Amino acid sequence: AQSVAQPEDQVNVAEGNPLTVKCTYSVSGNPYLFWYVQYPNRGLQFLLKYITGDNLVKGSYGFEAEFNKSQTSFHLKKPSALVSDSALYFCAVRVPSGGYQKVTFGIGTKLQVIP
Amino acid sequence: DTGVSQNPRHKITKRGQNVTFRCDPISEHNRLYWYRQTLGQGPEFLTYFQNEAQLEKSRLLSDRFSAERPKGSFSTLEIQRTEQGDSAMYLCASSGDSTGGTEAFFGQGTRLTVV
Numbered sequence: 001a002q003s004v005a006q007p008e009d010q011v012n013v014a015e016g017n018p019l020t021v022k023c024t025y026s027v028s029g030n031p032y033l034f035w036y037v038q039y040p041n042r043g044l045q046f047l048l049k050y051i052t053g054d055n056l057v058k059g060s061y062g063f064e065a066e067f068n069k070s071q072t073s074f075h076l077k078k079p080s081a082l083v084s085d086s087a088l089y090f091c092a093v094r095v096p097s098g099g100y101q102k103v104t105f106g107i108g109t110k111l112q113v114i115p
Numbered sequence: 116d117t118g119v120s121q122n123p124r125h126k127i128t129k130r131g132q133n134v135t136f137r138c139d140p141i142s143e144h145n146r147l148y149w150y151r152q153t154l155g156q157g158p159e160f161l162t163y164f165q166n167e168a169q170l171e172k173s174r175l176l177s178d179r180f181s182a183e184r185p186k187g188s189f190s191t192l193e194i195q196r197t198e199q200g201d202s203a204m205y206l207c208a209s210s211g212d213s214t215g216g217t218e219a220f221f222g223q224g225t226r227l228t229v230v
Contacts, residue, residue: 042223043206043223044208101170104160106157
């Protein structure tokens with residue numbers, strides 16, 4: 001079974017400060033890891049993914065995430081938050097073997113960037 | 116191409132009625148997914164198509180649910196004898212072989228309310 005935990009329901013950060021949204025996962029084998037963002041009244045948007053290689057992956061809108069295998073974590077980060085980053089963020093995991101396509105999402109973390 | 120399109124955007128139905136939703140994926144994408152999202156939760160995987168073949172089904176997809184993707188283009192999700200517990204946002208996503216199916220593009224969803 002595969003699962004994702006997002007331990008914070010909400011993260012508040014001041015504009016211009018660095019932000020971190022936490023994610024840990026549980027899966028057998030090597031995971032594919034993803035971050036998606038959901039703005040109000042809009043569909044989920046892909047931000048970034050980790051498949052293999054460099055543990056630090058860069059994505060859209062200046063976001064990045066670091067894969068840490070020993071801690072089974074994939075935290076989302078951004079050096080300087082913008083008010084427009086306020087949204088709901090979902091971490092997700094998939095097992096890559098055997099053409100298995102099911103992606104398991106976390107419950108989401110609401111990011112509030114305060115002007 | 117304007118992305119993944121879902122219709123209708125909203126559906127209110129009486130308990131016991133049948134409903135059908137449609138998803139038009141990005142035209143060059145051969146992979147199509149259905150998810151269900153309830154308030155305060157992340158999307159839950161329902162089913163996956165590669166072209167016209169339905170290759171994965173979640174145990175969440177009871178026998179009242181059926182999905183099709185004739186000719187490998189658009190897809191429909193039908194719920195028979197709807198129950199109040201079926202009230203949710205139903206999300207469709209598609210992805211292509213260029214990313215190995217690792218970057219999914221989501222539609223805005225169909226919000227189902229069963230009264």
